Amino acid sequence: MNIVLWVVAGVLALAFLASGVMKVARGKEDLKKAGMAWVDLFSPGMVKAIGAVEILGAVGLILPAALDIAPVLVPLAALGLALVMIGAAVTHARMKDYKGMVPSIVLLLLCAFVAWGRFGPYAF
Template identity: 60%
Template sequence: MDIVLWIIAALLALAFLGAGIMKLSQSKEKLAASGMAWTEDFGAGTIKLIGALEVLAAIGLVLPAVLDIVPVLVPLAALGLVLVMIGAIVVHARRRETQAIGINVVLLLLAAVVAWGRFGPYAF
């Protein structure tokens, strides 16, 4: 199970690192034009904040365990992503974007598995 948790954490880290960098590096208008219609409901600063949180969580999912420095940050990062995904589900539900909700639920469940495993029976 330890290997499964590593794989899930690495995949989540890659996904959120890419998503976060995209939100940090592109303008609100460009993000909206590329299919992220939800950005119309938020200010540019809020979008950048979400991107920064995603990048920090991606780093926190892997780096503390690899370096063996404060490895408790791994499940905390996963828990943070669970909260981000709950927020994303709420936003997409309000906008009736059902396809995006499915992706958010999958990411939420994967992050919850990492949080459960690293807080519980497979802690570092």
């Protein structure tokens, strides 16, 4: 199970890192053209802040355990990213973009799985 948790955390880290870098590096118009219509609901600074949180969460899923420095940060990062995905799902629901909710819910469940495993029976 430890290997499964590492693989899921790695996949989540890659997904959130890519998503976060895109939000930080691109402007609102570019993100909207890429299919992220939700950016109209937020200021440019807020979109960049969400991206920064995703990047920090991605780093927090891997580095603390890999470097054996405060590995308790791994489940905390997973929990934080789960909260971000709850916000994403709510945002999509408010926009009546139910297809857009699916990736948010899948990522939420994967984050919850990592948080459960690393807080619980498979802690470092």
